[in-house]
Amino acid sequence: MTYGFFFCISLFLIILQTCIIPVLPLFNNFYDLMVPLIAYLCLVRTMRESLPIILIVGAIMDQLSCSPFMLHVTAYFWLYLILRWIIKVLQVGNRFRLPFIVLFGVLIENLIFISNIAFVEPGMRFPGLAVKIAVVQIIWALFTGPLILIAFEQSHKGWKRWQRGIFVRKSNLMANKTLR
Amino acid sequence: MFSRKMVMIVGLVVVVIANIIILSLSSSRYPSYRPGRIALYILGPLQGVVTDSIRFARDIWHNYFMLVAVAKDNTKLKKSLRHEVAINNQWREIELSSIRLRNLLNFQNTFAEKTLAAEVIAKDPSSWFKAVIINKGRIDGVTKGLPVVIPEGIAGQVTDVSSHYSKVMLIIDRNSAVDALVQRTRARGIIKGSSIGMCLFQYVLHKDDVRVGDKIVASGLDGVFPKGQRIGEVVSVLTRDSAIFHEVKVAPYIDYEKLEEVLVLLTSPNLKLVNPQ
Numbered sequence: 001m002t003y004g005f006f007f008c009i010s011l012f013l014i015i016l017q018t019c020i021i022p023v024l025p026l027f028n029n030f031y032d033l034m035v036p037l038i039a040y041l042c043l044v045r046t047m048r049e050s051l052p053i054i055l056i057v058g059a060i061m062d063q064l065s066c067s068p069f070m071l072h073v074t075a076y077f078w079l080y081l082i083l084r085w086i087i088k089v090l091q092v093g094n095r096f097r098l099p100f101i102v103l104f105g106v107l108i109e110n111l112i113f114i115s116n117i118a119f120v121e122p123g124m125r126f127p128g129l130a131v132k133i134a135v136v137q138i139i140w141a142l143f144t145g146p147l148i149l150i151a152f153e154q155s156h157k158g159w160k161r162w163q164r165g166i167f168v169r170k171s172n173l174m175a176n177k178t179l180r
Numbered sequence: 181m182f183s184r185k186m187v188m189i190v191g192l193v194v195v196v197i198a199n200i201i202i203l204s205l206s207s208s209r210y211p212s213y214r215p216g217r218i219a220l221y222i223l224g225p226l227q228g229v230v231t232d233s234i235r236f237a238r239d240i241w242h243n244y245f246m247l248v249a250v251a252k253d254n255t256k257l258k259k260s261l262r263h264e265v266a267i268n269n270q271w272r273e274i275e276l277s278s279i280r281l282r283n284l285l286n287f288q289n290t291f292a293e294k295t296l297a298a299e300v301i302a303k304d305p306s307s308w309f310k311a312v313i314i315n316k317g318r319i320d321g322v323t324k325g326l327p328v329v330i331p332e333g334i335a336g337q338v339t340d341v342s343s344h345y346s347k348v349m350l351i352i353d354r355n356s357a358v359d360a361l362v363q364r365t366r367a368r369g370i371i372k373g374s375s376i377g378m379c380l381f382q383y384v385l386h387k388d389d390v391r392v393g394d395k396i397v398a399s400g401l402d403g404v405f406p407k408g409q410r411i412g413e414v415v416s417v418l419t420r421d422s423a424i425f426h427e428v429k430v431a432p433y434i435d436y437e438k439l440e441e442v443l444v445l446l447t448s449p450n451l452k453l454v455n456p457q
Contacts, residue, residue, distance in 0.1 A: 014223060015226055015227060018302035018303055018313070063220065065306045070206055113308045120204070137307070
């Protein structure tokens with residue numbers, strides 16, 4: 001059921017990122033919405049539960065994007081490991097520090113992408129516009145990152161309540177049947 | 181025999197090396213792999229539905245509510261005109277879409293070979309790469325490698341195909357390369373994307389004449405894009421005395437942010453223009 005929740009959220013975020021955000025006027029260089037999801041996984045789930053989600057989502061993103069094969073998988077995998085380490089070292093838990101997790105995430109993801117491009121095209125120079133893209137993404141992450149994390153938390157709670165409700169209803173039905 | 185820490189460090193080093201090898205191999209090849217097509221199968225219909233809904237809502241917003249808001253100022257005529265305005269708007273929208281489609285159709289007639297009109301339903305999730313998903317796939321005759329164009333110029337190339345949807349790599353993507361020439365002087369080079377909405381016209385020899393404002397067109401020598409198709413206009417030329425090539429920046433004619441409908445040329449390579457005008 002937990003996997004179900006995260007896959008539904010991932011699908012929703014992918015649709016949001018590929019269909020809705022590109023048509024919104026101010027959101028031209030919005031950051032990758034998988035970053036807050038990975039940050040949330042770092043905060044609330046174990047590595048064993050998180051890795052399959054991250055790898056599958058990374059593979060889907062690789063397919064939808066024109067990026068080299070495995071770039072998103074790689075980026076998400078390392079992003080997860082680094083964010084986990086940051087959370088462990090900085091003991092990030094309270095909401096005052098939430099903006100910085102997503103911000104770090106966006107920064108790390110951009111660094112991975114830029115390193116890949118620099119590695120593939122050694123002579124490539126990064127023009128000002130590319131730096132601008134990264135800066136805009138970081139600013140967006142700073143302001144919207146915590147809100148998205150809170151939204152994840154709330155919807156996860158809602159999902160758990162709904163799940164619990166189903167089990168309670170099922171067990172009540174079973175109990176009624178056995179009483180009859 | 182080995183401590184846990186040692187095993188972890190060795191594992192990490194192996195993962196990093198494997199990662200770098202995979203990325204460097206895949207970066208030099210075509211950005212497509214078979215099992216991942218499942219993403220297009222699953223997400224394509226969802227993206228199609230969402231995009232259609234957004235367009236529907238946007239059309240309503242632009243062509244109904246905004247004009248209704250204007251009509252509010254004109255209170256005397258509001259009642260009698262509202263109905264007419266709504267109908268008028270519908271006609272206007274139909275007219276606009278008709279003009280757009282007629283242009284596409286006229287453009288379509290300039291090609292001797294078969295073409296297929298398609299709608300853009302989604303864009304690349306990453307800001308660093310430029311691709312779009314279109315609502316035509318293998319069933320409609322689309323195959324990998326086909327060129328995609330619009331009346332303004334070359335849009336890109338099909339890189340992945342599922343049964344009903346395809347992925348198109350735009351020419352502004354850094355993985356894209358189009359053999360091109362300067363229309364005025366016929367100087368040859370390669371148009372490469374740079375992911376910042378601009379293209380770089382590379383490998384133009386120092387001796388060749390390129391100036392700001394020159395039009396760049398496809399040379400047709402890559403066997404993908406039809407010869408003479410427009411690409412963009414030169415916006416800057418940097419020539420260093422010691423360099424072999426010019427450094428040329430090209431602004432594409434297409435606004436890729438507003439790409440909605442495209443035409444897939446179904447019989448690449450070696451397409452020929454019937455009427456180059």
